[in-house]
Amino acid sequence: MSRTSPAEPAPARGEVARRRSGRPGHDADSVLRVAARVFNERGYDGTSMEDLARALGVTKSAIYHHVSGKTELLRRSLDLALDALFAVTREEASTTGPAIDRLENVLHGSVRVLVEQLPHVTLLLRVRGNTEVEKHALTRRREFDHLVADLVREGIAAGEIRDDVDPAVASRLLFGMVNSIVEWYKPDRGLDADELADSLSRIAFRGLRADGSA
Amino acid sequence: MSRTSPAEPAPARGEVARRRSGRPGHDADSVLRVAARVFNERGYDGTSMEDLARALGVTKSAIYHHVSGKTELLRRSLDLALDALFAVTREEASTTGPAIDRLENVLHGSVRVLVEQLPHVTLLLRVRGNTEVEKHALTRRREFDHLVADLVREGIAAGEIRDDVDPAVASRLLFGMVNSIVEWYKPDRGLDADELADSLSRIAFRGLRADGSA
DNA sequence: GGTTACCTACCGACCGTTCGTTAGGCGATC
DNA sequence: GATCGCCTAACGAACGGTCGGTAGGTAACC
Structure with a gap:
């Protein structure tokens, strides 16, 4: 596939220092991270394994050493996002108090999750x-939506x-x-999740x- | 391709009575209408010409009699949506009066366009x-967005x-x-564009x- | 009211390319 | 030397698109 401008050549970046034995390179997590990014840039269906390989700086077949296929990458990414969103709805501030305050907490938390797990969401x-x-x-997403709709209904009933x-x-x-935040938010631009949520x-x-005003 | 459940068999439906000479069947417009719908259901990249053909009740090759290819279908659909949106920004109510009122008109008109041209938008x-x-x-879409952002800026400057x-x-x-309306709005459910915009x-x-309140 | 001319809509077979995926072996690091 | 990361090469399937030919329909002419 001719080594051309790896774009994300070596991992060993971000987060934890990650020390593993054996030959250094990608692991399942770094592959997932890059995949989610590229899936968003070109769309899932519009992304070929060749595109992914180029972004990773390896050949197509190397990807199959880390994951079972394109589908697994999608599933893991979606689960990650959904798990984080549902965690918000289980926070104490989302389950006790006036409906409008619970709603605001879910809203606030969703913005936070959305920013923290931007590519996956x-x-x-x-x-x-x-x-x-x-x-x-x-x-699963529909379940989440229903949960929010119920909060709005409660808030109306409570006046x-x-x-x-x-x-x-x-x-x-x-x-x-x-x-809609996912359509334009860029993490590195001085606008943090809390400001945005406010x-x-x-x-x-x-x-x-x-x-x-207020 | 073996005739199987055409899904949209003959056109001759909706809008004008459309009288053309020659053999009855699809024309470029009816193909575009169906294509836009299917593109939305499966995503553009996720839709094959075979999928399209099945939805039209014809074979793949018949499609190429009406349009030059998949790309043209996309281009025509996108242009249709963009033209309608820009038309809103040129309405008189979008160009004269207080900024906040102009903004509201663009908002209102956008919702209207979005509902009228739902699949294309x-x-x-x-x-x-x-x-x-x-x-x-x-x-082109970015131009539209800038136009709106300017209205908001004006509105702030004007207090x-x-x-x-x-x-x-x-x-x-x-x-x-x-x-976000495009994600859930269904035309046939008693919620019309004006109510929604309000x-x-x-x-x-x-x-x-x-x-x-107000 | 046949015949002819012509248009549009369509089919079946097939092209070259790209897709996701697999097999087997090589080299780097601890 | 065990572990791990990655390579070259290739697979069958599906992709978008092309081609030559056919069938349905209107309308002008005799």
Whole structure:
């Protein structure tokens, strides 16, 4: 395949120092990390194993030493994202207190997860359900969405949230806003997850208009 | 290819009665309409010409009688969506009056376009820039986004929009909310474009919280 | 009311290429 | 020398696209 500009030649970068025995190079995790990035750049279906190999700085066949195939890379990435999102819904602040505060915590936590696991969540939000792996991820994602819709409904019932919008529509627009973050957020630009989540909360709960300030 | 459950067998449906001479069947427009739908269901890259042919109830080669190839179908769909969106920005209500009102008109009009041209706009929002056609569409879309960001900036400068959020972030979140509509909106369910646009405006400008009512 | 001309819609077979995946062996590091 | 990472070479299947030929339909002419 002719060694050409590896793009991500050696791993041994980021996170832990990772000391393994044997020949240095990629491992399953570093392959997954790069794969998720490339899947997002070109789309999952639009990414060939050859594309992936080029980004890793190895040949196609080397990838199969680390993972069983393209599908496994997708599944592991999607599971990672979903696990992190569901963890937010199990936090104490997401299960106790007024509905609107629980909703805000889920919102805030989702933004945090989205930023921390950006490539994986991005991939999750683009899944179309073509294969079994994708269908399974969509099912889990739908569960999450229902959880949020229920919070909005509770908030309306408690008089905390305006009742002149449909709860299903409101929750969808709300999370549309959150999810759209993956389309433009760049980690290295001085905008951290908490600032972003705060801006989002302000707009979502109090609106853009200047007079309704706080 | 053995005639199996055409899914969209004869056209001659919807819109105008369409009287053409010659053999009845599909034409370039009906092919485009079906293609856009299938592209959204399976993703552009995930859709083979064979998939398309099956959905049309014809063989692969018949498609090439109507269009030059898969790429042309994509280009025509994306252009359709972009043309409609830019038309909104040229409306009088988008160019005169207070910035916040112009912004609301663009918002409202975008929701309308999004609903009227759902499959084409959906496709546009999922483009990743893999090919030249996609890159060109992304460029045009970026122009549109800048236009909106400028409106938000103007609104802040005029004191009409809260100044405690970054204008770039605000406009992105705003249109993230709008664009997310393509992920769940179903035309045949009693929610029309204007109702939806109104709900969105309420949330966007006055917020979800009950007290800031209007 | 046949015949002819012409258009459009379509089929089946096939092309070259790229896809995801596999087999078996070599070299680096501890 | 055990472990691990990666290579070359190749596979069958699926891809987008091409080709020559065929069938359905309208309309003008006799």
